[in-house]
Amino acid sequence: MTTLDYDLDDLFAxxxxxxxYPLLGHLRESAPVHWNERYQLWVITRYDDLVWxxxxxxxxxxxxxxxxxxxxxxxxxxxxxPLAAHVRDFRADQLVEQDRPEHTAMRGAVHAYFTPTAMExxxxxxxxxxxxLLDQVIDHGEMDVLSSLAAPLPVRVITRMMGVPPEDxxxxxxxxxxxxxxxxxESYRMKPLMEGIRGMIDYVAPRxxxxxxxxGEDFISVLAEAEGRGIFTRHQVLVNTALLLFAGHExxxxxxxxxxxxxxxxxxxxxxxxxxxxxxVRVATEECLRYDPPVKSTQRIATADVxxxxxxxxxxxxxxxxxxxxxRDPEAFDQPDRFDITRQPNPHVSFGSGMHYCLGATLARVxxxxxxxxxxxxxxxxxLRPGTLEYQPSIxxxxxxxxxxxxxx
Amino acid sequence: xxxxAPKLRILIDHDLCVGNGQCVxxxxxxFRHDENVQSTVIDPAGAPVTIIVQAASYCPTGAIRVENAxxxxxxxxxxx
Numbered sequence: 001m002t003t004l005d006y007d008l009d010d011l012f013a014x015x016x017x018x019x020x021y022p023l024l025g026h027l028r029e030s031a032p033v034h035w036n037e038r039y040q041l042w043v044i045t046r047y048d049d050l051v052w053x054x055x056x057x058x059x060x061x062x063x064x065x066x067x068x069x070x071x072x073x074x075x076x077x078x079x080x081x082p083l084a085a086h087v088r089d090f091r092a093d094q095l096v097e098q099d100r101p102e103h104t105a106m107r108g109a110v111h112a113y114f115t116p117t118a119m120e121x122x123x124x125x126x127x128x129x130x131x132x133l134l135d136q137v138i139d140h141g142e143m144d145v146l147s148s149l150a151a152p153l154p155v156r157v158i159t160r161m162m163g164v165p166p167e168d169x170x171x172x173x174x175x176x177x178x179x180x181x182x183x184x185x186e187s188y189r190m191k192p193l194m195e196g197i198r199g200m201i202d203y204v205a206p207r208x209x210x211x212x213x214x215x216g217e218d219f220i221s222v223l224a225e226a227e228g229r230g231i232f233t234r235h236q237v238l239v240n241t242a243l244l245l246f247a248g249h250e251x252x253x254x255x256x257x258x259x260x261x262x263x264x265x266x267x268x269x270x271x272x273x274x275x276x277x278x279x280x281v282r283v284a285t286e287e288c289l290r291y292d293p294p295v296k297s298t299q300r301i302a303t304a305d306v307x308x309x310x311x312x313x314x315x316x317x318x319x320x321x322x323x324x325x326x327x328r329d330p331e332a333f334d335q336p337d338r339f340d341i342t343r344q345p346n347p348h349v350s351f352g353s354g355m356h357y358c359l360g361a362t363l364a365r366v367x368x369x370x371x372x373x374x375x376x377x378x379x380x381x382x383x384l385r386p387g388t389l390e391y392q393p394s395i396x397x398x399x400x401x402x403x404x405x406x407x408x409x
Numbered sequence: 410x411x412x413x414a415p416k417l418r419i420l421i422d423h424d425l426c427v428g429n430g431q432c433v434x435x436x437x438x439x440f441r442h443d444e445n446v447q448s449t450v451i452d453p454a455g456a457p458v459t460i461i462v463q464a465a466s467y468c469p470t471g472a473i474r475v476e477n478a479x480x481x482x483x484x485x486x487x488x489x
Contacts, residue, residue, distance in 0.1 A: 055428045055446035104434060111431060117466050117487075345424050353427040354446060357469050 009038040012185045017391050024325035033311045039073045041318040045325035047332035055354040060300035061099050066092040067301050080190040090197050093239040109226035119362035129156045130374045145403040150256035154249045163218025175199045179246040185393035200242040251294040255368045257400040259288030264384050269341045277376035284341035285368040290348035291339045296324040296398045323349050381408040416478040417453040425472035432464040
C-alpha cells in the first residue's frame, strides 16, 4: 500500500494540489467512502459509487449552495462574510445547482443549443481560431500554452456564442479570470469573485433587454426567450450567461493544458498522435479527458440517509465525488495509470453522468480535438520547457498556472 | 399523406448512455430508464418518428441509433 506523509483530509495541501493522484488512489483503495473531518464532507472515489450516486439525483441533491448554510471552506477573510452571502445567492441560481422539476425545464430550454449535431457546426470556427492563435506564435519557437492558446480559444468561442463583438473579448477574459475564483482556496477569493459577478451582471443585463426585443441566434437570445416563457427569471438569465463564460472557459483551458502536458510527458504517445493526427485525435482526446481531467471533483448534498458500502451518508451531509479518482479506478479501466491514446472503450466520467451530464461536452471535445490535432500537425517537435509546473489551489478544478513549451523553428 | 409511419428499430449503446434523460423526457412512451438509470426502449411506436429522431439527436453522447426496421435505412445519426 502507498504510504503518504500528509494528512488524508487536507485536500488543499500543496503536495495534493500539485499531484492529487496518490492521495485519491489511497482513499479509493482503503476508504472509498471517506468522512473528511476537516471539511465535514464525504469523499467518494470509486467509479461504480460515483456513477450510481450521480444518477440517483433523488437521493443526492445538486442544490448544495442553497441547502448548505455552513461557511465556505477553506475559511475566507472574516470581513468578506457579506460578500459570501451575495456569491451564494448568485451561485444558487446556476443550472448546475438545480434539482427536478426546475432543472428539467431549464435544461430543456438550453439543451437544443448544445446538442452534438449543433456543436459540430462550430468546428470550422474553432479550427480557424486555433490556427490563427498558432500563427501568432509559431515563429517564436516557444509559448505558454495557457496564455497563448488555452485561455484565448474558449473566450473567442464564447464571445461569439453570446453574440457580442469580438473586441469585447478582453473584457470577458478579465471577467472570466475573476469568476475563476469559485471553489479556489485563497482566503481573499470573495473579493475578485464578487467583482466578476457584478461586472458580468452589468455587462449582460442590457443585452438581455436587447435580445428580448430583437432575438438572434446567440445563447443570450436562447435564455431571453426562456425568460419570456417564464422558465428563467431575469437573475437566472444573468447568472447562467456568466456560467457559460466561467464553465466553458476554465474547463476548456484545463483540457487543453492537461492534455498537452500528458501528451508531451509520454513521447511515444505524442509520436503516435503526430503519425496520424486526423485519424487518432478523437480517441486521444478522450484519453486526455480521462487521464488528468479538467474537473477533479463536484459536490452533492444527501436528501435522505443512504447506506453506501460500510458507511451511512446522513440526510444533509455534503459529499464530493472525485472524477480524478474514478477515472483511475482499476475496476473500471485496464492499467488505469497508463496514458494510452488508443484506449477504447473509455467510459471516463470527466463530464459527469446522469441528468447533469455536462451541457458543453461536445463543445469541449471539439475544442480539445482541434487543438491537439493542430499541435500534432504543425508542431511535431513540441516539448516541455524545463521548470516546475504549478496548479491553482482549487478542490474542483485541475488548473495549471502556466505551461511553457518550445519547438524547432 | 397516406403512407403509414415506418416501423422503427431503435438501438441504445449502453457503453455510451449516461442516463441524461433527454430521450425519456421527449418521448416517455418510447424510452424508459432501467435500474441503472440507462435508457431502454419500451415501445418503438410510442411517439411520432420526428419526435424519436429528435430524442436521438438530443442525446449528449450519441448513444441512440434509429433505423427503418424494414429497409435498414438509418434515420439517426445522419451520414457524414
